[in-house]
Amino acid sequence: MERYQHRSYFIETPENESPMSKKPNQSGDMTAEPAPYGIETLAIHAGAQPEPVTGARNTPIFQTTSYVFEDAEHAADLFNLQTFGFIYSRLTNPTVAVLEERVATLEGGRAAVCAASGHAAQFLAFFTLLEPGDEFLSSINLYGGSITQFGHSFKRLGWNCHFVDPSDPENFRKALTPKCKAIFIEVLANPGGVVLDLEAIVAIAKDASIPLIVDNTIATPYLCRPMDWGADLIVHSTTKFLSGHGTSMGGALIESGKFDWAKDGKFPTMTEPDPAYHGLTFYETFGDFGFTMKARTVALRDFGPSMSPTNAFYTLTGIETLPLRMDRHVANAVKVAEFLDGHAAVKWVSYAGLKSSPYHQLAEKYLPRGAGSVFTFGLKGGYEAGIKLVESVNLFSHLANVGDTRSLILHPASTTHRQLTDDQREAAGAGPDVIRLSIGLETVDDLLADLDQGMSQAGKK
Template identity: 60%
Template sequence: MSDRLPGFSTLAVHAGAQPDPTTGARATPIYQTTSFVFNDADHAASLFGLQAFGNIYTRIGNPTNAVLEERVAALEGGTAALAVASGHAAQVVVMQQLLQPGDEFIAARKLYGGSINQFTHSFKSFGWNVVWADPDDIASFERAITPRTKAIFIESIANPGGSITDIEAISTIARKAGVPLIVDNTLASPYLIRPIDHGADIVVHSLTKFLGGHGNSIGGIIVDAGTFDWSKAGKYPMLSEPRPEYHGIKLHETFGNFAFAIACRVLGLRDLGPALSPFNAFLILTGIETLPLRMQKHCDNAKTIAEYLAGHPAVSSVSYAGLASDKYNALARKYSPKGAGAVFTFSLKGGYDAGVSLVSNLKLFSHLANVGDTRSLVIHPASTTHSQLDDAAKVKSGAGPDVVRLSIGIEDKEDLIADLEQALTA
């Protein structure tokens, strides 16, 4: 084989995986075990002291999970990755490495409702404070920076409205402030957008969505870009200062450009414990093999259906960056030229009641709280995923009372349009 770098589809099938050396199994085995035998006492001591890499206990690492981690890191262009139990778990583990009590992070106001809730309420228990900025007003990120700011958090494609975030512009602000940019790339997947190429330092995913792709397993992942200097200015003591639990090792000094992924594993995952099961890792790996095929079909279907809805008399507006008339279309062409994703919203002229009625009358679309499935999904965010927000916050996050969110699957688009037509008529 030549020395050329493998393409995306090849990496989606092969990255991180080899035939099992013992059995010859071609598919990555499910290592369904809690613990792993040490060679001897010295081997055990070296593993626990971070002097050697290897398996100790599945809460900390597992060979099935390791293949998943290497594959997603390769697809995202990162140096290393850590798989965890869910996307929410990934966010907690990331922030634990960055924030001390009283610290702040800036987050884009257009986010998944669960993230808004986690950042606003749950993170307060740790003494971590969120400051909101408007991704449609890039300068608002710079205005929000204070001496306590330790990170900026955005979504590449925002949930639920499908708006595209200007990653490079916000990365410039993060660099100037000397803080890492964290990008949730769940809705885009690395097939559409690779945030590290545009200045992200950390990428997170809910593996539950497009990477797994089949609605059968929950997981999350953290990808370390290897681009941030964790020792500069002493802002990040978890990485730059001696760790007493590891005999004074300085993680950044020792592990260099994958130190953040190591910190997430040996400080976050080890002690907080949100481990991904090997079985779920196996299912998600299987899903990733078809990611390029699925994502292109998702995007092609979504654009056709968005165009159909934009012309429907019952619809007042459609928010889909793939439409030429959409305010985010220029950003979509810059960051996501292969397609604007599969998740978008539209507003109904009948308001809240019309949204509730629509989701009740659809037959092929499944009414549930998820996105990124092979099946097409629908939800009315104001009454479900964003219901904890007040009305003003719902509108600001793109989940007003008249808004319906669709996650377009890979079915025949004619059947999806027929289902929407009958439900809108009803």
């Protein structure tokens, strides 16, 4: 074979580029990690650099399906994964790649792959982890759509989920089976108010040598960074607070790079030669970003739930203001929760930011900047009053989403958690009297007034 050289140029960044460090360390090797940039800086800059050809400062929307190869050898190298580059936007796209690096950076991860939705990101994670007949554990305190995905659709693929009451972390240890390949949780759980003891669950996953997957959608990396506590994989619905404006569907799967896939032969999809890639062994070849490479080049390639570059662009723009927005989301949520807690028509409020919440201590530990802005409450008037409230509000939007600039209201039992049994709904915190709120960025007094008038309407016979 002839030696060849397919690139006639290389891309060079001027020298004062800094490795996420404000104080460059001159001494060479064996030194401590440099001090990182703050999360506000990373939310704006991570992954993005001026575009080399035009100098465009903001990340362009690369609205293209495919990319021209330099020559036949370059094409072959790309298809073989021997070089880095773009083939087809189902796999990689320059706009989406900026979002992937930004989300990976904010979560303190090594790499990320984006997907069409949070559900798609979960599918990529489990397809990369599991073989038919494998099992995993999941907290029962989850977004209802995830409970349905795990309990019904995954079952048809031979992936068996055991749901666990997470209020005692030891319940996970008791539920483990030899076929369990992962534990899945939401630390700050949807539909609201519940905080899990992340550190204790990390320890159980580590003892079992299986990865802990955290859905960090409701908290966002601004409020909680599960990888700092030892989580191995994170999934996001970027549709929610990351994108933040109710404009763009999307999901992300992030890898910490610290899980040892080879430790005891539990993950042949990572450590055995892959017939879907001419015998390539992903962990050996790509090391600490091997899981992401496999999720992208096998699961995303073969099932195709890719994120559109336009949605990636909107999500990037949203993330730039994530820290500012989350501070306001939390401040407004605290005021609304306190208002409801003292309201005569309200039976209970489940918000971990309230001192009276049984989860308040866990929230202070894992969510020091605040317990998010999605939570639930129940009216003394029960189911009927709840339905009336949802129909009487004027600023709150009655819809099935969270993490919008707009405040949202929902009756989970009849919507997001509708496919569950009564017992499952109760266990997931979505019983018949439960109202879920996602507090937005409006003037908080206007939100209080809207709920107040809605509840007085709901109280009328």
